Amino acid sequence: MKLIENYLDSLETYLPEEMKQDVRDELKASLMGQIDDSQEELGRELTSDEIEALLKKLGHPMQVASAYQPNQHLIGADYFPAYRKALEIALALTAIISIVLAVSSAITGRSVIGAGINIFADILHNGLYVFGLVTLVFYLMESYNADLSKIYAWSAKDLKFNSKRLGLSRLETGFELIACVLFLAWWNNMIPTPSYGWANNETAKISLSAEWQSVLWSVNIVIALSIAVGAYKFVLATWDRFSLMSEIALSIATLLIIAQIVQFDQLITLTAPLEDNEILVKLITHFDKVIYSILAIVAVVSAWDILSNARKLRA
Amino acid sequence: MEHSEHSKKMKLELRRGVLVLAVLAELREEHYGYSLRKNLASKGLDIDEGTLYPLIRRLEKQGLLNSEWREEGNRKKRFYQLSDVGKSTLKQVSKDWQEVETALNIILK
Numbered sequence: 001m002k003l004i005e006n007y008l009d010s011l012e013t014y015l016p017e018e019m020k021q022d023v024r025d026e027l028k029a030s031l032m033g034q035i036d037d038s039q040e041e042l043g044r045e046l047t048s049d050e051i052e053a054l055l056k057k058l059g060h061p062m063q064v065a066s067a068y069q070p071n072q073h074l075i076g077a078d079y080f081p082a083y084r085k086a087l088e089i090a091l092a093l094t095a096i097i098s099i100v101l102a103v104s105s106a107i108t109g110r111s112v113i114g115a116g117i118n119i120f121a122d123i124l125h126n127g128l129y130v131f132g133l134v135t136l137v138f139y140l141m142e143s144y145n146a147d148l149s150k151i152y153a154w155s156a157k158d159l160k161f162n163s164k165r166l167g168l169s170r171l172e173t174g175f176e177l178i179a180c181v182l183f184l185a186w187w188n189n190m191i192p193t194p195s196y197g198w199a200n201n202e203t204a205k206i207s208l209s210a211e212w213q214s215v216l217w218s219v220n221i222v223i224a225l226s227i228a229v230g231a232y233k234f235v236l237a238t239w240d241r242f243s244l245m246s247e248i249a250l251s252i253a254t255l256l257i258i259a260q261i262v263q264f265d266q267l268i269t270l271t272a273p274l275e276d277n278e279i280l281v282k283l284i285t286h287f288d289k290v291i292y293s294i295l296a297i298v299a300v301v302s303a304w305d306i307l308s309n310a311r312k313l314r315a
Numbered sequence: 316m317e318h319s320e321h322s323k324k325m326k327l328e329l330r331r332g333v334l335v336l337a338v339l340a341e342l343r344e345e346h347y348g349y350s351l352r353k354n355l356a357s358k359g360l361d362i363d364e365g366t367l368y369p370l371i372r373r374l375e376k377q378g379l380l381n382s383e384w385r386e387e388g389n390r391k392k393r394f395y396q397l398s399d400v401g402k403s404t405l406k407q408v409s410k411d412w413q414e415v416e417t418a419l420n421i422i423l424k
Contacts, residue, residue, distance in 0.1 A: 022393070023368075025384075026348055029392045030364055033349035059365045067369040 003048060004031055007055050014065030023068055031058075075138050082151045083138040087131065092170065092235045094130045098122040099174075100181060100227075166239040166312060173237075177230040184223045187216075206287060209266040215257050222253050244309045251302040251309070258299050267291050334362065336412055338371060339397060339405045342380060347392040371395055379404055 008028060012020045034054060035046055046054075058064060066072050075083045102119040141151075185191050229246045233239070261267075268287045270280060337360050341351060348368050355362055374380045379401035383394050397405060 025391045026368060026393050027364065029347060029390050030349040030352070030368070032390060033353075037353075057363070059363075064365045067365050068372065070373075 003051050003055060004028065007058075007061060011061035011065050014062050015068065019068060023065070027058075027064075031055075074135060076142055078148055079138055079142050079146075079151070083134070086138070087134045088237075089235050090130045090134050091127055092237070093231075094126045095123050095174075096177065096231045096234055098126055099178065168233055168237050168239060170234055170237050173230055173234045177227060177234060180223055180227045180230060184220070184227065187219060187223065205271045207269050207271070209264065209269050211264040211266060212261075215260055218253070218257055218260075222250055222257065226250055239309075239312055241313065244313045248306050248309050248313075251305045254302045255299060255306075258295050258302075261295060262292070330360070330362075333412075334360075334366070334370065335374070336405075336408050338367070338374065339379065339401060339408065342371075342395055342397050342401070343405070345394050345396040347387075347394050351395070374401070 008024045011027070012024055015023055031054065035051065038046055038050070038054075099119060102122055182191070225246070229243055229250065233243050236243070268284060268291065270284055270287070337355060338351070341354055346354065348364070348371070351371070352362060352364065352367055355367075371380060375382050375395065379398060380395045381398045382396075384391055385394055386392070
């Protein structure tokens with residue numbers, strides 16, 4: 001009977017204090033009953049191997065003990081879909097905040113590889129905290145029977161914005177976000193304008209003309225709002241009325257800014273140790289063409305965005 | 316997954332669904348854990364202790380069973396029997412079961 005006592009001793013270690021004696025007595029009575037029946041049937045005492053087989057059939061003490069206790073999971077099936085969505089949103093937010101903070105420090109900081117490692121380490125580090133925190137919140141909600149009807153509050157009218165047609169790729173939105181952050185940094189002179197090698201170890205510097213100062217703040221506002229809307233889209237991974245209307249408004253603002261820019265007399269300033277004015281004019285004309293091409297592409301993309309987002313709004 | 320594994324899994328799920336009803340019905344008469352298990356097995360419902368005992372505890376906690384510790388043959392045993400709430404619940408669930416059975420029989424025809 002030593003095997004049985006050992007088994008019950010081990011089982012007790014996995015049980016809360018108030019259940020130990022009860023469960024022990026109940027299982028002992030059951031095991032002894034089974035042994036009595038088997039011995040009567042066989043006409044002899046059970047061997048230790050046979051008793052061991054009996055205990056093996058009952059299961060690992062940890063498993064048996066766990067069946068006696070309620071809530072043997074962190075997040076149950078009822079709460080799990082809401083938990084998964086909350087986790088997805090919280091981790092997306094963490095990723096955005098980590099990337100934005102890391103990009104700004106990378107611009108002012110050291111190497112690109114170092115910045116990349118820092119971004120990855122930050123996302124992992126903060127993500128683990130967020131994962132633990134969200135799990136804990138949902139565990140407590142389940143333990144205190146938080147109202148499921150409030151968690152899953154929904155309206156049939158809102159569901160159309162979750163259709164597949166209105167889905168968004170996080171990867172795409174992520175790239176869009178990084179591009180906006182980098183542009184904003186460049187626009188505000190946080191990234192140095194490149195200089196080009198010239199003859200006799202001298203350099204040429206291309207910069208935007210003074211006229212661009214007139215659109216400095218309007219561009220800043222449009223890009224900052226684009227980052228905010230992009231972050232919102234990244235978190236939700238879907239279009240909704242708010243993001244569609246905001247994107248349309250931002251695209252219209254972009255077109256208005258472009259309309260203002262094309263009226264500039266001079267787009268760029270080229271500072272180069274050049275004596276021949278003809279070459280200088282040719283170079284400026286070339287760079288003007290490049291900027292007009294970029295503006296034309298941005299204008300076409302903005303116009304297309306207005307049309308496609310308006311179509312999505314009507315969907 | 317093989318065909319036999321599918322049916323094995325479904326059989327387990329089916330049994331899990333009807334287990335509470337079988338236990339409540341069997342506890343119209345007083346039983347302790349092992350005698351209840353033996354009785355159910357003799358009627359074709361073999362359940363392992365790890366499932367049965369925690370289940371009867373939960374049912375007791377829900378007020379569907381009454382329990383009492385007694386000594387029998389020099390051994391402490393906990394005897395369970397349907398409470399008044401358990402009796403009325405069994406009556407209702409039995410009715411529900413009959414309806415499900417009738418509906419399923421029609422579907423399976």
